[in-house]
Amino acid sequence: MLVLSRPNLKIPDKYTFTFVITACSRHPMMVNYGESAHGMVIKNRYESDMFVGNSLLSMYTIFSKMEGARRVFDEMPQRDVVTWTSLVSGYAKCGDLDTAQNLFDKMPERNDVSWAVMIAGYVGGGKYTDALRHFNDMLYDDKVKVNEAVIVCVLSACAHLGAIDQGKWVHVYIDKSEVAVSSNILTALIDMYAKCGRIDCAKRVFNRISERDVFMWTSMISGLSMHGLGKDALQIFSQMLAEGIKPDNITLLGVLNGCSHSGLVAEGCSIFYNMEPLWGIVPKIAHYGCLIDLLGRAGQLIRAFEVVKSMPIEPDVVIWRALLSSCRIHCDVGLGERIIDHIAQLDPSNHGGGHVLLSNLYAAIGHWDKVAGARNMMSEIGVELSPGCSWIEVDGVIHEFFAADRLHPRIVEIHKKLNEVLQRISMKGFYIPNTKQVLFDLSEEEKEQAVSWHSEKLAVAFGLLNTEVGTPIRIVKNLRICEDCHCAMKAISRVFSREIVVRDRSRFHTFREGNCSCSDYW
């Protein structure tokens, strides 16, 4: 506790308070200390100083105490652009984007930081198209200049959306604007190109950098891993170590991911078990997830299960999902059922994610009665399924499709095209509808109907309708691509001579002349 008054104690001035309060907000354990500093501010009548008020307001937003922040804001006799921006930032960070937007609209004056706060808020809340819309609005405002933070956020939004046209535009914009190309921007560029399917461009940006920090290396490594280029990821990783850069836990996640997608079991295990001895990084649950995925995918299910049972951390849904997903790939129902029992014993309330996978596992081997059972269980415990969704960018405009979409303005035309495409690839003998992964207990005909409505199929039909013959089609999907869609994409790439790049939840699939870059290992 702070001692508020002692006879010999010198009274701190307003500068002291600003320093102390900002120092508090940089330390998560300093909430109480900061609050007593607030008390002293009032006692010493410094509340009317704008710098003191702003630092207090900012402190409350950093500790997610929005009532406190609001109180400081309301009681400040004068407010400037920093005051307003801090409050907007507070609401944006705690996810209340509506309130943030309302305040942003009401602010008497906005500068580059105010815009950055708003754009960052939308990116943080996963509202990437809204972030890009605000960037666009910002460009029309002559009174403000784009800064580094805005560029980084916008590139991150493009990366998440797979919006390569807009991403490239931003790259060109950086080069001709006054924004200095910083290490943050370079990292964001590498990440954007990699996540938009242009690993070649990502490499070009990376290779031109003379001094690389751990973020840039990590971006490059993770990008290669996502593209199934595990060997390249390992090679860049050893180059990084050779240059004396110490990996952080995210670098290691990236490398392990790469090993897992490329079936590099020995390399991945060796890195995992060396994390602590070599780099002093204690494996977190996500690293265990990678290891289990690596072993399970490669068919070493028992070994993967052993790792789960002996982990020093409580396994979470992600871990069980990795294990169950491997059981599905290798059609191991026995182990799948044991895992479900095991989860049920540990925590009977929260294993919804497992039931989706178990249901898929039963479906994969045609046990439709058990699929129905798992689905009933899911509705009983109220599991929410996130709807499948795919995006495609055509001429800089992002089009969004949901599974069984009926809302897109051109849905009739798209569905007609899709039927035509599916018929053509079936007739050529490259595609037989595969309904294994449809969750519903439907008739064969209905199942076929259901898979043909998957969002990535709608997106590819839209792409074939609206892009030039011979140009690649790029699609981003929120879930993992299903076996049937994977098979259809391979056939379409061959029959229509199109390169199709699909980024799903876990990696990239590049379809060319009937083959996929993942070699059907995903």
Place this chain on the structure above:
DNA sequence: CGTGCTTTCG
């Protein structure tokens, strides 16, 4: 003398 924003993975 002091205040607000940003990156790699889940």
